Amino acid sequence: MTTTEPASPSLRPGGPPGAPAAQAATVRPPLPVKMVIAGGFGVGKTTTVGSISEIEPLTTEAAITEVAAGVDDLSHTPRKTTTTVAMDFGCITIDPTLKLYLFGTPGQERFGFMWDDIVEGAVGGLVIVDTRRLDDCYAAVDYFEHKAIPFAVAVNAFDGKVEHTLEEVRWALDVTDGVPVVVFDARERGSVRDALLVVLELALARTQG
Numbered sequence: 001m002t003t004t005e006p007a008s009p010s011l012r013p014g015g016p017p018g019a020p021a022a023q024a025a026t027v028r029p030p031l032p033v034k035m036v037i038a039g040g041f042g043v044g045k046t047t048t049v050g051s052i053s054e055i056e057p058l059t060t061e062a063a064i065t066e067v068a069a070g071v072d073d074l075s076h077t078p079r080k081t082t083t084t085v086a087m088d089f090g091c092i093t094i095d096p097t098l099k100l101y102l103f104g105t106p107g108q109e110r111f112g113f114m115w116d117d118i119v120e121g122a123v124g125g126l127v128i129v130d131t132r133r134l135d136d137c138y139a140a141v142d143y144f145e146h147k148a149i150p151f152a153v154a155v156n157a158f159d160g161k162v163e164h165t166l167e168e169v170r171w172a173l174d175v176t177d178g179v180p181v182v183v184f185d186a187r188e189r190g191s192v193r194d195a196l197l198v199v200l201e202l203a204l205a206r207t208q209g
């Protein structure tokens, strides 16, 4: 794990810092927990999984072809040359008891038929939003609401800029007060971690409440 930020005990795989090796050997493997990273085309899903994953993330990127260019709206993502055709996969050990498995959805609506499989068994979802294209995330928000899966909305601050306040985003997406709306940077590991922890807390509250 390469990071320049101070090591956070709660994100250290294998036990708290300085834990005796003998003690670690008796510890159970962390509980696997599935979480889905959703949102529209080019909002930063693949970037998010790549920023946090402790394994080399598995992605299914394919070059955007002339054919796709005619089908998908590429007007806001002119520099994007590849797209996720099936899913992204990565994982992160949150603490010795819990390991998150991240599944990123393909962004294009025409791959919507895969969502039920990708979301199966997930404790929660993070819906990533680009405030320049709010309507791209409606499908994901609707999906999680319909399936009653706990989710948070994470506004990706492209180039540090967010074009709408979080209150405006909440209003535009018409999500209930129970849905956290946060701002984050998909390229920053610590920022992604904080967004994932928001969903995790939500999911835990759901199981306990």
Ligand SMILES: Nc1nc2c(ncn2[C@@H]2O[C@H](COP(=O)(O)OP(=O)(O)O)[C@@H](O)[C@H]2O)c(=O)[nH]1
Residues within 6 Å of the ligand: 039, 040, 041, 042, 043, 044, 045, 046, 047, 048, 077, 079, 080, 083, 084, 107, 156, 157, 158, 159, 160, 185, 186, 187
């Ligand atoms: N400037 C900036 N670019 C970003 C950010 N997040 C993603 N990108 C870029 O936006 C493009 C789309 O991101 P990607 O993760 O592939 O989106 P996906 O389609 O949701 O998986 C890529 O070229 C990323 O490098 C961000 O926070 N800031």
Ligand SMILES: [Mg+2]
Residues within 6 Å of the ligand: 045, 046, 047, 083, 084, 088, 107
């Ligand atoms: Mg992608």
